[in-house]
Amino acid sequence: MSSLARAERARLSGLLSAAGPDGPTLCEGWLTRDLVAHLVVREGRPDAAAGIRVRPLAGWTQRVQDRAAARPYGELVKSFRSGPPAFSPFNLPGVDEAANLLEYFVHAEDVRRAVPFEPEEPKAELVEALWRRVPVAARLGESRPSVSLRLTRPDGREVTVRRHDRPLVTVTGEPGELVLFLFGRGAKAAVTVEGEPEAVAELAEALPLPED
Template sequence: MVSLVERERARLSGLMVGAGPEGATLCAGWAVRDLAAHLVVREGRPDAAAGIRVRGLAGWTERVQGRAAERPFGELVKSFRSGPPAWSPFNLPGVDGAANLVEFFVHAEDVRRAVEFEPEPLDGELAEALWKRVPMVARFGDARSPVSLRLVHPDGREVTVRRKGAPVVTVTGGPGELVLFLYGRGARAAVVAEGEPGAVEALAHVLPLPAA
């Protein structure tokens, strides 16, 4: 049985091939070739991947990723599509699904939504899996948010991440749309933000929202 993360890996691979190496993405400064290089380095070069999160190592990561981007595009995508190398930490039990589902979903949408796109309903299983990850993603997003966030699923379920003394902004959307918003892709996500105008404006400065 194909797992959700395997399905998202295949979907992202197909989108990158369809867009081509110089295709646009929502990752500032990155064409599809750069995104493919990032994905390959992230899974296959743990010595360099640390710079994705650790600012002091970012220069080393950029150099390794730049060299990877010089590889033939088809080779890069094939390497990503085939999964992490046998010795990669991503092959440890449970790591692939835990670390990659949101990553692959967001980057697939980075490619799909960088150009004109049509709304695409999520498979119910994927939508539920993403919703279960919203609290974790929300805590990551809250580190940058100047307001408390109340994240509301269309069926009424909600997750609240409070910032002491800060006003609450309610953001409503499907699980995938909320994940994209929390990862800074809200300008291309189907979410609605409600709250005090000043609070909504402050939020939009750090986590973009769709144009009114």
């Protein structure tokens, strides 16, 4: 596993353990037990994990996840912390870094920011890795907005994701905050949003905007 994905797995495991089985998360309808069950099923049950993305299979995935969530919580967290089982495709070279870094980062913040939290400054290596993935998050995040997005860091670096000549909205924040915004956690993300009112309203239909 890549060192960054491994570090985020450990961080998320620690947050889950500290929160206990009935802790809140930013994932609507999920307690911490549901979140860790999702993670364990995603890595250990390829037959059920497809329903995470494929809507017709979502019912099967939910049934498997509900059974997993009924297992002892400490056992689930330990299973996730120890990594995917030997047969899991997540053990293939390069898959962990490509598929898991954003997943673990976002879910760690789902646990951390569901309760009153203090800002944290991620390590520079993680910040740059998240920045490299911002364009992917913009295209594959929680809900793809129909507006064009200019995603800008405070230091002036930016990437633009165009959508068929749609109006442009600028979202500014540190890379981790941009990732959280693009994955639907904008209400808890430290970003600013600028653009024509109609375009900002259109963006808000797809992704939550920061809380005032």
